Amino acid sequence: MDSEAPATAPAPAKRYFTWDEVAKRSGSEEERWLVIERKVYDISEFTHRHPGGSRVINHYAGQDATDPFMAFHIDKGLVRKYMNSLLIGELSPEQPSFEPTKNKELMDEFRELRATVERMGLMKANHVFFLLYLLHILLLDVAAWLTLWFFGTSLVPFLLCAVLLSTVQTQAGWLQHDFGHLSVFSTSTWNHLLHHFVIGHLKGAPASWWNHLHFQHHAKPNCFLKDPDISMHPSFFALGKILSVEDLAWMMTFYARIFLTYVPFLGLKGVLGLFFMVRFLESIWFVWVTQMNHIPMHIDYDRNMDWVSTQLRATCNVHRSAFNDWFSGHLNFQIEHHLFPTMPRHNYYKVAPLVQSLCAKHGIEYQSKPLLSAFADIIYSLKESGQLWLDAYLHQ
Structure with a gap:
C-alpha cells in the first residue's frame, strides 16, 4: 500500500x-x-x-x-x-x-545623500582623532592636580584648578556624547564600554540615563511631550527609574577618584567647594552650547513631518572655526549631527555643503550664525519668554 x-x-x-x-x-x-x-x-x-x-x-x-x-x-x-x-x-x-504629511521628493533625495555619504566613508571614524581628544582631557585633569601640587591652595591656584577641571568635565561631556551616539567604533560593544568609562569615570553621570533621554531628543526634537529637553523631568525620578548597578559602579569610581585626589590638599570642605564650583562652571558652558543650536527654533507638537524637515526646524549651526569646534565639541554643526547622529564629528564639515545644497533645492532654511550672535539669540529668547510671563501673570 x-x-x-x-x-x-x-x-x-x-x-x-x-x-x-x-x-x-x-x-x-x-x-x-x-x-x-x-x-x-x-x-x-x-x-x-x-x-x-x-x-x-x-x-x-x-x-x-x-x-x-x-x-x-x-x-x-x-x-x-x-x-x-x-x-x-x-x-x-x-x-x-x-x-x-511627508515630502516624498525631499526624502528620496536625502536617502540618496545618505547612501553617498556612506560611499564616501564619512560614517567611519578616525580613531587617532578620538584618542588624541581623550588624551587632551586626561592631560588637563593632571594639570589641575599639578596646579595645587606646585602652587598650593591659595585663591589663585584654587580658581585655576577649578577652571581646568571645568574644562575637563565639559570636554568629557562632548566625548561621551560621541560614544553614546555609537560614532567612534564600528561595533556597539566598544562604543558602550568607552561611553560608560567617559561619562561614568570622568564625569560621574549614568550612561543609561543619558541614552534614554538624549535619543528621545534626537527622535523628535523640540516636540512637546516627546522631547525631554523641553519638558520638565525631575532628575531624581529619572535616575530612580533607569539607573543600573553598572552605572552606579562607574559613578562611584569618579567620586572616589575626586575625593582621594584632592582631599590631601583641600580637606573635605575644600573638595566640596571645588566640586560645586566646577559643576557650576561646567553647567554654564554646557547650557550655552546646547541652547545656542536649538533656541530660538520652532517648538511644536509632533506633526509627523519627514526626517529632514523635523530636524531642520529644530536646529541651527554656528560658524566653523578651530575654537568653535573645540568649544562646542563640534556641536556647532548641529544640523549635520541631527541628520546623521552616528557620523563621527570630524566629518561634519565635509557633509555640510551637501546638506546645504539639499536644503537650498527644497527651499528649507539652513541657518548658520557667528558664535556671539548665537549667544545673543539666547538672551533675546530669554527676554521674550520673560515678557510673556509678565504679560500672562502680572498683566504688565
Whole structure:
C-alpha cells in the first residue's frame, strides 16, 4: 500500500495594511505599530525591552520610522534579525512609501545623500582623532592636580584648578556624547564600554540615563511631550527609574577618584567647594552650547513631518572655526549631527555643503550664525519668554 506524502502546512497569508490602519495604532496601551521600509511591526510588547528605552520607540508608534531606524543603528542587519519576530505584515502595494504629511521628493533625495555619504566613508571614524581628544582631557585633569601640587591652595591656584577641571568635565561631556551616539567604533560593544568609562569615570553621570533621554531628543526634537529637553523631568525620578548597578559602579569610581585626589590638599570642605564650583562652571558652558543650536527654533507638537524637515526646524549651526569646534565639541554643526547622529564629528564639515545644497533645492532654511550672535539669540529668547510671563501673570 502506497504511503501518502505528508501534507505541507500552507504558508500563512501575507497581511497588508494601509497608512490609516497604522496611524490608529499610535497611542493605545494595547496595540502600537510602526513601519520600517514598508514593513509593519507590532511593537506593543517589545517597547519595554527596547535597548534604547520604551519612550523613544513609542514616539514613532503609528508612523513611518524608516529614517530614524537608519539614523540611530550602526549594525542594521543584526537589528533586522531581532525585528523579524515583530513583523506582522507590510503596506498594501497601492499604498505610497511615505505618509501624506511627508515630502516624498525631499526624502528620496536625502536617502540618496545618505547612501553617498556612506560611499564616501564619512560614517567611519578616525580613531587617532578620538584618542588624541581623550588624551587632551586626561592631560588637563593632571594639570589641575599639578596646579595645587606646585602652587598650593591659595585663591589663585584654587580658581585655576577649578577652571581646568571645568574644562575637563565639559570636554568629557562632548566625548561621551560621541560614544553614546555609537560614532567612534564600528561595533556597539566598544562604543558602550568607552561611553560608560567617559561619562561614568570622568564625569560621574549614568550612561543609561543619558541614552534614554538624549535619543528621545534626537527622535523628535523640540516636540512637546516627546522631547525631554523641553519638558520638565525631575532628575531624581529619572535616575530612580533607569539607573543600573553598572552605572552606579562607574559613578562611584569618579567620586572616589575626586575625593582621594584632592582631599590631601583641600580637606573635605575644600573638595566640596571645588566640586560645586566646577559643576557650576561646567553647567554654564554646557547650557550655552546646547541652547545656542536649538533656541530660538520652532517648538511644536509632533506633526509627523519627514526626517529632514523635523530636524531642520529644530536646529541651527554656528560658524566653523578651530575654537568653535573645540568649544562646542563640534556641536556647532548641529544640523549635520541631527541628520546623521552616528557620523563621527570630524566629518561634519565635509557633509555640510551637501546638506546645504539639499536644503537650498527644497527651499528649507539652513541657518548658520557667528558664535556671539548665537549667544545673543539666547538672551533675546530669554527676554521674550520673560515678557510673556509678565504679560500672562502680572498683566504688565
